[in-house]
Amino acid sequence: MEGYLLDKKKEKCYGCEACVQICPKDALSMKEDVEGFRYPYLDKSKCIGCNLCYKICPYNNMPERYYSDKYVFGGYIKDELIKFESTSGGAFSAIVDTFCDNNYVIFGAESKGLLVSHSYITEKKEIAKFRKSKYSQSKIGNSYQKVKEFLIEEKKVLFSGTPCQVAGLKAYLGNTDQTHLLTIEVICEGIPSPLYFRKYEEYLKKNFDAVIDKIDFRYKGHSLLRNHKWDFQIMKIIYKTKGNEKKVIKIDRWFNPFWSVWLKHLMSRPSCYECPFATTKRVADISLGDLWGVHLYCPELYGKNGGASLAVANTSKGKNILQASETKMYGCELQFEEALKYQSPMRKHIDTNPDRKRFMQDLKSSMTFEELNKKWAEKPSLKLLLQKYIWGNRQKVWLWNLMYRNKSRRINKDA
Secondary structure, three states: OOOHHHHOOHHHOOOOOHHHHHOOOOOEEEEEOOOOOEEEEEOOOOOOOOOHHHHHOOOOOOOOOEOOOOEEEEEEEOOHHHHHHOOOOOHHHHHHHHHOOOOEEEEEEEEEOOEEEEEEEOOHHHHHHHOOOOOOOOEOOOHHHHHHHHHHOOOEEEEEEOHHHHHHHHHHHOOOOOOOEEEEEEOOOOOEOOHHHHHHHHHHHHHHOEEEEEEEEEEOOOOOOOOOOHHHOEEEEEEEEOOOOEEEEEEOHHHOHHHHHHHOOOOEOHHHHHOOOOOOOEOOOEEEEEOOOHHHHOHHHOOOOOOOEEEEEOOHHHHHHHHHHHHHEEEEEEOHHHHHOOOHHHOOOOOOOOOHHHHHHHHHOOOOHHHHHHHHOOOOOHHHHHHHHHOOHHHHHHHHHHHHHHHHHHHHHHO
16 A cells, blocks of 8 residues: 555645545544645544555546547536636536436535635535535545535535545445436646635735635626626635725736746645546546637637536536537537647646745745735736737637638528
């Protein structure tokens, strides 16, 4: 046997928490390390040596992964409000609505301030709490145990999470009948350290006597009547003052230090740099993400920049549900090889940044939020700003639509 529980090598622990939930004596608990990432801690006085924690660790016993017969769909939900409230195209909501017809339970990650944790609901009308990308590894709690209980009761269970969390669930369930289980994974590009936004909250406390109330990492705007900004990734931060007054900060994607630091892979969980799930071999029934590259190979799905989803069915169960949900969406089947070109997290894990150690030292230090970003975040180049604001995706799609309309007119005239 191998894994973090034996040698304490952090790249071997995905933080899925399966080991904690399987322990019959509660000898394991999750504790943060100095980088803010959570790892299992063993209380040896409670351990009975059953080795169940080793046996179900995905690092040792990877659940079945699916790599052939992919079915790929690209598009967005027809309900404009749901699409507006979703990070990308709202495919998650369409799938939930299709699968959860009766006697169902839905598991997902919800955020409260800086805390992100898994919970479940039994009414689809509450699904909004699971929408939106969180960019934080959620605390699983006892979700795996509850999934198993509901499956034994023959309820339909939909579980959504990161690939490693789905693997943790599958490992925990073992031989439990999973006929009524549907798993959905996000196409993940690594988990950032929670210390970054804690340092930001320190800045808010010092300067405004305030704490973070809510973060919308991919804010699309405040009204359906205005153009959305799906591919610009505006971050909206709501903070609450000591007097309970709420204020809002909005940061444009290209001027946001968080995206600069995170996308340089300076603060990801150690296991993310060796992630075995960043491949075409997937553990979930359905993989969901943004339809990146939409303006290049399927611009008709770009819409009005309101968001577009990529949904990859990895199993026959996933394919059946995804196809059934397509009645609620506008879109079409895509070629997996084409979509894969624009989905690097489905091809390979993130690269190790040689400056990570130095950055993490600064993040852990007394260095202020402003000092940290001044040192490590890069400002956008003039070339990048011209590409995004003057000749970006929207302008390219507009030109494509114009050419398409003119072509259609010529065809109709000739006919």
